[in-house]
Amino acid sequence: GASPLSSIKHAGSPWELGLTEVHRVLMNNRLRDRVVLRVDGGIKTGWDVVMAALMGAEEYGFGSIAMIAEGCIMARICHTNNCPVGVASQKEELRKRFTGIPEHVVNFFFFIAEEARSLMARLGYRSLNEIIGRADLLKVRESVSLTKTQSLNLDCLTQLPDTRDDRSWLNHEPVHSNGYVLDDELLSDSEIQAAIQSQSSVSKTVQVVNTDRTIGARLAGAIAKQYGNNGFGGHITLNVEGAVGQSFGAFNLPGVTLNLEGEANDYVGKGMHGGEIIIKPYAAATYNPAENVIVGNTCLYGATGGVLLANGQAGERFAVRNSSAKAVVEGAGDHCCEYMTGGVVVVLGKTGRNVGAGMTGGLAYFLDEDGSFPAKVNPEIVKIQRVITPAGEQQLKELIETHADRTGSQKAKTILANWSEYLPKFWQAVPPSEKDAPEASTDTAASKVPASAQ
Template sequence: MSIDEVEPVSEIVKRFSTGAMSYGSISAEAHENLAIAMNRLGGKSNTGEGGEDAERFIPLPNGDSRRSAIKQVASGRFGVTSEYLVNADDLQIKMAQGAKPGEGGQLPGHKVYPWVAKTRHSTPGVGLISPPPHHDIYSIEDLAQLIHDLKNANTEARVHVKLVSEVGVGTVAAGVSKAHADVVLISGHDGGTGASPLTSLKHAGAPWELGLAETQQTLLLNNLRDRIVVQVDGQLKTGRDVVIAALLGAEEFGFATAPLVVSGCIMMRVCHLDTCPVGVATQNPELRARFSGKPEFVVNFFEFIAEEVRELLAALGFRTLDEAIGQVEFIDAKQAVEHWKASGLDLSPILYLPELAEGASRRCISTQDHGLDMALDNELIRQAAPALDRRERVEIASPIRNVNRTVGTMLGAELTRRFGGEGLPDDTITIAFEGSAGQSFGAFLPKGITLRLEGDANDYTGKGLSGGRIVVRPSKSATFAAEENIIAGNVVLYGATQGEMFLRGIVGERFCVRNSGATAVVEGVGDHGCEYMTGGRVVVLGPTGRNFGAGMSGGIAFVYDPDNTFLLRVNPEMIDLDRPDADDLEWLRDRVEKHRQETGSVVAESMLANWAEVGSKFAKVMPKDFKRVLEAERKALAEGTDPIDAVMAASRG
């Protein structure tokens, strides 16, 4: 076929995206360079898991955009706010990473400069840990819930799930499709962050070809292929790689190392040391000044890749990439197998094509039904119109049942879309619910919305809280003692960045996991409270479970400890226990008083009646690194020196 009959380069490049590399792991210059290039092409760049500065959502004077189309949601939830989610074309859930599947990540304190900390809603100079798992995903049903949450947070965006190529990935991909993801990404083992452990780089994961072939075959066998887009990445370098991936079943293609090399990376493998000599993987201003990459270089690279794709499509007789997707019979393995190194290698399992039902498609031709038309939020948005249209105060009353999941999130997204990250004044929209709320009640709730629930809530309440207020108290007709009973489930306030929560009762495990800015008062918590917390303040007026404060690197918690046994239930590796000072006690009393006003708490009332004695029985949980950085800052201000320099010096030990 003549190459003139093949679809143009401008259409092919729309299928390309750059890989997930976070701002923090790479410099602002490198990150924005990729974003500008992909936006010029009509492809997509990926934020990685480090959040994105809101200034990048605004186009530059010359018309270029630094906004990344794909916003990643990883286990650390860094910078994941309502505003971040609303400003996305695609939302990607990172289940694993090709270079180190099953492992978490860590950004050392000496790379957490103030501008990185601002984007991640954390403290400069304090190291950040991404947990190995998502703490709101322990089953495929939990994954379906997070997909639903993100779809509510941005109804226009596609939701991806990123998986690593390994044996059995096809079964997981089928589950992802049934969980209503719009895209599944199969990431090969060759992909790699330069900061991955060497053992993981060498031995973990599998080639993308194996995972992609298994995924395509499993989706076809289960009649699921037509409803989900398949994407692949992991050291794709040439147009030939793209065409082979398409023939094996991929519709979209990710590149990370190659465009980084085009931007100036020289593979020094010092990404974790902040010493990158070409300004790519560093936050050091002097080294960043050496960055020589330009968007034009990346644009040229992808256009040449697309041109090679066109040549190969013409040779195979395809007019478009759509025609080539899943056509495995066009892959000839004879030459490869005849090589002496490959003698005895059987590639037929990779090239197997399942028997297709009549009319079955080898690619995605339909969209997932997310059931958003059934959401309670549609009615809430209608009733909140005066606030959304004219900033008027609105009060709404509504019953709620546990089938009403992710309540308040679509309303919050609509508010953020109209008013940005600043939101509206507190209590502009106040909603009083009565009943039992479903999962993810008030997820990603922005400033200006207050949810008051009389009843109880489920898991993931206040997930990603972005400035809103949530108050949960038992029903007025309840006969039990609130302080002895569960009021909300597990993983409350996961990844919250701002806002307030008052809970009259006990909550489950992992309360405030990865909290980075919200303030919460609760009357008891389960195991692993304040795990991986990086900011915000937590007040616990009752008992705690074991392993409190594990991985906690920022923020402060105050725990009522009348019998001095709390020490036995903390994880002391990263935290110190102190007694609150006078300023702490004043703040603490104010919070307890507010808790009493908001919830009618009997516990708070009895504490306030005897505050002189009760106040001295609180333990103050303070992370060691956080304390060191605050002391360095305080000392610098007293001496009249630059506090930023002092903080970064303290972070280097």
Template sequence: MKLVSEIGVGTVAAGVAKAKADHVTIAGFEGGTGASPLTSIKHAGSPWEIGLAETQQTLVLNGLRSRIAVQVDGGLRTGRDVLVGALLGADEFGFATAPLIAVGCIMMRKCHLNTCPVGIATQDPVLRKLFSGAPEHVINYFFFMAEEVREYMAALGFTKLEELIGRSEILDKSEAIDHWKARGLDFSRIFHKPQVGPEVSLSNTERQDHELEEVLDRKFIELSKDALENRKPVKLDLPIKNIDRTAGAMLSGEVATRYGHKGLSEDTIWITLRGSAGQSFGAWLAHGVTLDLIGEGNDYVGKGLSGGRIIVRPPEEAKIVPEESIIVGNTVLYGAITGECYFHGVAGERFGVRNSGALAVVEGTGDHGCEYMTGGVVVVLGGTGRNFAAGMSGGVAYVLDEAGDFEQRCNMAMVDLEPIPAEEQFNAQDQHQINDMESHGLVDLTDMTKDDEKRLRQLIQNHLHYTGSKRARQILENWGEYLPKFIKVMPVEYRRALEEMAEAQAAEDTGLAELEVGMPDAK
């Protein structure tokens, strides 16, 4: 769990520890990706020293420190930073900017624009040739830093870093506190060391029992043996609670162990679940597994989705209006690579972040939708939050813009907005195929620069089929009215790459590529 260094972070860290997290990271305000707005880098959060000190003191006073590892990051550069972090209570230390500088980063802060001048944060083949870094540069950096840490430890009389963790009384702070610039400031709370007995640990010293033998996936695996061993279809109907986290992950591991990434045949294992799912519902779900949740999901639904299908819909007796109600939490489809998701309701923030190949239909999103997306298709049948498509370099999104203000909510740095034209080739045969769900509602992804109407309608039809969405039915029944209100979000560089690939393929198919070899340039 990563927490921003700010006032009250210790209380949050204590809650995280009580929830049996093994690891918590305190992130200081000095770090941050080069894609972050400068205002966020300069003004959001507080120094890591303040957040780390509060976290350490709170965990120690509540007897929770031994069960959780505390990491700190946010502008760490030198061995001295590591020593100070350890003395304030950190077990581990995160580095990002400094190692990047070691391999040639010049901090142009344009990582999200695909124009990195030193070839690090770019997919442009011309710019990538400018990369001059090497693994040895990072190795040398960490060797020198470790050597500096050893020198400081020797000067203090310690041989193991573990002996320094939480020993804030060792910090030599008198010179800084007595400095005239520090007059009137009270640092006692930062350097305070809780007075506890010898039985209370100041660092992470024990492993927690997560009771993995009792998790819901064990039941999934046991009841799906026929499918796992003999590939025979299995249908289950079970309850789920919000303490059941990463439901489907261990089952998917069993599928992958036996059949690899290819998985099982479509819908071999269909599990209907009723209730409120815990975090990371359907994480890494394998091909051939369908999770049909009648209830609601938490954060990180479909994290790392790997070919499975996730359906989340409210109970029929629910009094809510689905298209106006949250059905899944934040950061849905984080890092998904393939598969399908259908959400009969609204998602939270960062929907589809880092999605690289999954298909998803949702009826509204919060802020930062499709952030850093590199592939796949997302359909939004409702409103979005601000900063949609920030850092989106691949894939396609279709957004229903009934209010006409989507352009103001979209981050236009890397994408173009296009209307979806009615296609004359979208004939009766295509319509018949869409209505035929026995074809499993297959979506054509061969050329993302065309066939938008066909693709969009197929996905909405799938959404109606799996969720019974009244919103989807209304759109399909009034297709001519709603189609002009959809906007296609297309990354500029993605379109260029697809067009270049299509031209190269066409030249290869016609033999023109071979004919051009050796021909003089036209003057």
């Protein structure tokens, strides 16, 4: 879709090669019954489905072709926020151009199924299950007139283990349950249930380990089911201690505060819509939090609201596709604020390369103590400037004050105590959609800060 042309044409390998190799190895090691093979990557027709089935696939993924069915014209500018038909844009005027409806996609797949059915009928079979892994039905075309393919040996695609008689490997064991998870315990707690029902307040403390994943997601789901995304009038506070697994605070909602003392894996705050996620190191930690990673990669992915405050550094792709959330961290890896469309991000430390790639909305502030930041910015869309408006300074300072108050960050306190010294060291990343925002606009003299602070 939006990948660089070099990736589309030259990265990866044909699905036929990967599928047949995996199917062969699993069959030879008597492990095929333990896996369901799904193939994708250029699957477009019923013919592709039948070919994939003969080579061992049981499930088939459709990507670009399904988007085309609902109106995509493959303009290949998804990353610019300027999709001409509104499929991949957050701009209201462009989204109004989107004419696709679910029925278009459904109808397309009906035709895919009909083509696959007719091909199977010509082969003499009634269902896909009957032909999965039947590579003996594949034959190499002999009437090939294209010189560059005449010498190809396709035995790797056609010489697969014989599955005509023994089809038992298609009988997979039932998918295992994840068992009892922490959110089950939270939702079964009578005080939390009472707080949800009566929209009152409650605070709980829980111990976690890194196999406790997606903490808070089911809690948010239970609240949303009853009150919607913004209707909950109570307040639930979870004080979490330990090293938590992936997706901590995913889909968090207003009225829910997650306080973590420890560290978190990837995807913190994924899809969060509101509330607060506050992360700080163990109380007994002897290291400098500002110089150590405390949350993993891809935090705030697709967030539409809420606040994330982390007393430490974040991994790569921090705030990728962030739409409205606010965040303060003390350092970040590569691709910070990638594809961001809204919200505010403050980084009180060093970042990696490619900052702001595809960033079309929102504002970001970066503390640059060694002068290396400008070289790390992707300049295709965003421009950087110093914090030159009172509104921008106020926005930045208030977020840092909140960060210091919630996390106890020593670095934030140092910055606030020496504000006139640190303010000139901040860069503000401004995409075109925010150039006239009061926090970034320099159109009027009244909006400018004194020259000494620039």
